[in-house]
Amino acid sequence: MTSIPSPPRHGLLRQMLWPTLFTAVSAAILISLGVWQLHRLAWKEGLLANIAARADRAPTALPSPAEWPALKPEDYDYRHVALSGHFLYADTALVFTPSGPQDVGPGYLFLTPLQLASGAYVIVNRGFVPAELVQQIRNRSEPESEAHVVGLMRPPQRRGPFTPADDPEKGEYFTSDPALIAAHDYLAPVAPFLVDVDLDAAQPATQWPRGGATERDLPNNHLNYALTWFGFAVGLLGVFAAFFTKKIKENRSP
16 A cells, blocks of 8 residues: 655645744743843832832931932932921912822822921922812911921932923812922922822821822832743743644645
């Protein structure tokens, strides 16, 4: 009996050349994205550890105005500091925020200039006030005695492409930028950073502004992203293996 010869081996190789190249390149890209997310995970965990170490440390003295020009955000962000001075309540700026503590809804952060003994100014984020109470809190009389503040240093908030326009004449803003706020009120020199007041655990729940508005729980989903990219790579290789097996069987069939 005469057997039917199998198709030449090089025929299968020609059929599989481009699928193999496509799969190899695609899998390499997916795996590299997964590895990149693992690097991002290590970076984010280091960042969160650094934030916790700075924010939970006992407060230290505020850098002097002479040091301000050389400060970089990465050197001071979340540094726990203590400072004293006199608030300029009439120059308080309101910065809109879509949600406050315990999901109370939209409201405003009260950013008030604090004049130091040196004559320089620091914009202090005194905390959150619900939208319906803003005018009541804004118009109340405040004590003129010296204020003692403990909080976290934060860099200016930059404007994004979709950030609404500020209204300095009304004292209403959508970004926390100390230079912009101070310029409108002709305050100089002003610190290139803000200080977010700590949450006062003894403060009654009905008393506003409420400190502790600093965002410390930064999202960290990089491990999930890495597993997703690796999963795509495994799935692609599985599909290729099934396709390759099918082609081998087809080429062996008479």
